[in-house]
Amino acid sequence: MKFDEIQIRVRYGETDQMGVVYHGNYVLYLEMGRIELLRKLGISYKKMEENGIMLPVVSLSINYKKSASYDDVINVKTELKKTPTAKIEFDYEITNEKGEILSTASTTLVFINMKSNKPMRAPKYLLDVIGV
Numbered sequence: 001m002k003f004d005e006i007q008i009r010v011r012y013g014e015t016d017q018m019g020v021v022y023h024g025n026y027v028l029y030l031e032m033g034r035i036e037l038l039r040k041l042g043i044s045y046k047k048m049e050e051n052g053i054m055l056p057v058v059s060l061s062i063n064y065k066k067s068a069s070y071d072d073v074i075n076v077k078t079e080l081k082k083t084p085t086a087k088i089e090f091d092y093e094i095t096n097e098k099g100e101i102l103s104t105a106s107t108t109l110v111f112i113n114m115k116s117n118k119p120m121r122a123p124k125y126l127l128d129v130i131g132v
């Protein structure tokens with residue numbers, strides 16, 4: 001399936017008193033990876049919302065292996081798991097500059113029609129750019 005990789009430099013405010021990235025900030029890194037993968041495919045979250053579609057996260061799983069610290073450059077690899085239906089699933093791998101795995105994760109998001117607040121199928125334009 002489709003994947004993308006982005007680099008992020010850890011900012012001081014993302015770390016805790018021990019000098020390592022606060023665990024909750026990994027969720028932000030996952031979102032950044034997911035948004036950039038879709039952007040690379042020509043899909044904009046903003047335009048989806050303007051077209052009446054929301055994509056809330058309904059499932060999130062993270063496994064922490066090693067810590068990242070202030071000023072580290074981390075790589076977030078995001079992969080589209082399978083063809084979207086009414087949901088879209090991503091797998092992630094976050095590594096440090098040495099290529100060591102810091103964490104692995106997966107998320108599931110659901111396409112929601114903003115007018116009805118009900119699940120819907122993935123929009124055709126998204127399936128078209130994925131190549132389905």
